[in-house]
Amino acid sequence: MFKIGDFSKLSKISIRMLRHYDEIGLLTPTHINKINGYRYYSANQLSTTNRIRALKDMGFSLSSIKEILTEYNDRESLIRYLNIHYSQVREHLEDTQKKLLKIETTMERIGRTDIMKNYDVTIKDFAPKYMMTLRKTIPTYQDEGMLWHQLFSETKGHNVQVDVPNYSKAVFYDVGYKENYVDVEIQLAVSGNYKDTENVKFRTVPSVTAATAIVKGNFNQLTDACEAIGNWISDNNYDVDGPMFNIYHIGPGQDSNSDNWVTEVCFPVRKK
Template identity: 45%
Template sequence: MLKIGEFSKLSRISVRMLRHYDEIDLLKPAEIDRFTDYRYYREDQLPTAGRITALKDMGFSLADIARILAVYDDRDQLEQFFSARQTELVNLSQDTAHKLMLLDAARKRLRKEKNMSYNVTIKTIPERYAATVQMTIPHYEDEGMVWGIMMEETGRMNLAEADPCLCAVTFLDGEYKEENVEVMAWKTVKGSYPDTDHVKFSTLPEVTVASCTYKGSYTLITEVYTAVVEWLNANGYEPNGPMFNIYHVSPHETQIPDEFVTEVCYPVKKKS
């Protein structure tokens, strides 16, 4: 039998933590002296202590560890616990990576773009013939789904691009949506083509917009939206239809976010 101090050294678990494990029935001493209250452990309890430490290092809670130890010899149940924890960690790593990207973008703006300003202009985009796909996507960042459908259904048509060729997405909802976002992707082309299941060819009307073109990651786009709306209020304009983004340089051309070139367009009219 091992005294608690000896067991602590061999298991590399502090005496304080061993006492806590005893209190929550996770790892109980083999014997407690009823006169001195000294705790004693058997040598064959060391593997269990090692399992507890390993599971803690994987991020399992003590409650989960207790459940795992109860089925530790059942490989199928053990695999279920490990698989569920792996999924949790993958999701956590993806969320962390996204937050790190946002943090990095914010730091870059602090260092390099202290005097950043966005130039807003009024322009008229003429009538244009375009391939369009209108659909509901899960979230705003899922725009790629719409372009994927367009490419898949027009791949064999040898579409002739207009000059200039504009690729854009119009946001049809009247408010910000956390999910189920209604959008229409469009690409200007020349010629005549038959509609497909999802791709419709139509002439889009002339539109007057407040336009702001910027270079950089899509993480900046909320700032650009804000700048455009502030400009509208300051210059006597109001929105006149769903806004859209024209992607002059997109992930289709480069995988470097700092090289993206996006034109934010708000259809407008003069306030009466």
């Protein structure tokens, strides 16, 4: 089982929202410690959080999502329900383009549930690396590009030699998933020794052991990779042991085509 903070990161749902889901009966912890009140969740609840997020992104209210998960738990009835909502959304096309896209994507995935991509989770030991780093609080996860822009702007003219092949990371330090004001550090492996700038620090990042999964394509798939890692951690008797991070083997900085991106999702772990 996972503590609420670790489950928050794996599910990409804030601690505050997980508590709210518990209060309204949408997602109840597997276990609550009677002495200290700590909530614990199981790995098999990650698939439920993915369904909740997908339905929420389509515009369904939490009460409707609770109804869907309770009464429309087979593929045919869920498709019928989604088709009804699809027709309603079409009447407000200009204001609901994003919701329509979510519905279409979800209906497609329901139709090919049996052939959905499986992520191979492996345990890796990452050696120490000398890296230039920049840590800041950014508005949302989608604003990570601001950090990379500042990193390169602030070190322009310093003749920094980037390691080849590229080894760039983003470390997410918040205890749980957050919707706003996210504490993120980006790291890029470099060769040589350099002086710190106002915000960019050069340091050796220590070794870490992590459960990892490779994602090929756009970042929308990262949630599924987190689910696979969460199940692996639970099945193999490990605990999460530090802030999760992404390694961008091929990212927006190297290739503008998201189909070619390669991201390694990593959760530090230790044996129980």
